[in-house]
Amino acid sequence: MVSLLPLRLEGAALVRRGRTLVGPIDLDLPAGDVTAVIGPNGSGKTSLLRMMHGLQPARGRIRWSVPEAEARQRQAFVFQRPIVLRRSVAANLAYPLRLRGVPREEARARADEQARRFDLTTLLTQPAPSLSGGELQRLALARALITEPELLFADEPCAALDGRATRAVETHLARAASRTTLVLATHDMGQARRIATRVIFLLHGRVHETGPADAFFSDPQTEAARAFLRGDIVE
Template sequence: MEKRMTIQNLCAGYDGKQVLHNISLEIPSNKITAIIGPSGCGKSTLLHCLNGMLRQETGASVSGEILLDGQDTAAMQEDQLRRQVGLVSQTPSPFPFSILENMTYGPRYYGVRNKTQLQQIAEEKLRLAGLYDEVKEQLHKSALKLSGGQQQRLCIARALTAEPRVLLLDEPCSALDVQASAVIEEMLTRLKQTYTIVIVTHNIVQARRISDYVAFIKDGRLVEWGEAACLFASPQQEETRAFLDGIYG
């Protein structure tokens, strides 16, 4: 297994209250790693550590090491790190521009000025997100007019314009219906050929369907992690078993 990210002894907290305790985890390349656990266990905090956002928050503290392809992320420039480790949040948050402008927002910042090139990037990433055919006639329409599921796919496509090495998804389907979730799940399975994906979800069934690796976190501690098939079939820890059986969560 080739590692994309390595997390070693990660501790994190806000305002003196520790949220993550000593987490060590590996994120394999071109796989989907699902992070599961009861609400409030620190899953989202973990994602915000991975892309360096937590370090920037007032009152937040982060210790331990996070490596991206062997390179210490703490030593990387913040915006560079965020570009390489993209994050799509829970609620779809398209910018109130047209679909095309949403897609070229990042590339323009990275210095792409050529219109044809911008259009190409937009098209390519929209195709990857499986949205292109639905919106190709209306690229100049406001992104706010799209449905919830389309907006979320647009946000994923937009995150891809940064050419990230890792794509973090924070419960991307929690605001969507079953059908829209299924479309996103299918897209993620396709995307893993090109990107490394980490998805936080409280939906065990979803994790079971799409993930290759799973990490179970409870009360800010990593209880266990490993290949999805193994972990779901025979969890080693009692707590994991209880969670999977739906005793709490």
């Protein structure tokens, strides 16, 4: 099967009423990385992820290595606030498989297996809306990964979680990264340092600096990146 990646953005931009809010952005996203998209509030992290995933119409070009409709089927998105069906955890896990025509029994068996991987087994029969924030995000991640997407976008998946729940989600993200290219928007620099292999630093809707995570964190090349990592306000 031809890989979905690299994804290529050429002049991708979010424009509203004649104003460019984000972009233009040119970048290549190769397979295999955990890319942390970082930057101050309003710098365009969420918009960039949404443009890449096709949730946000964009100017410019967003090119996949396979036809766009196929590309959509082979990627997934996890939101800061998980959106779940008002049904059981098991039904939520099985849902993406059922949508793809997987027979009920097989979908149920795969949902059970995925629940084991994500420590959700004891919750399988519970209504998903009754879960805690950390459990919900684990469910959202498990559901997003059950179709084995080649690319996963995660937009601030731990922003509303405490330290313990954050670490649990991070562990699952890091595990998933061995099979799935990951693009993670985060304001948590500890998290970016722990799991990213590559960084995209956004400022005012543009890519200000990008490169391997080790190099970025140990020796950022721009004054704005240095200030941002110090925790200073970057304008």
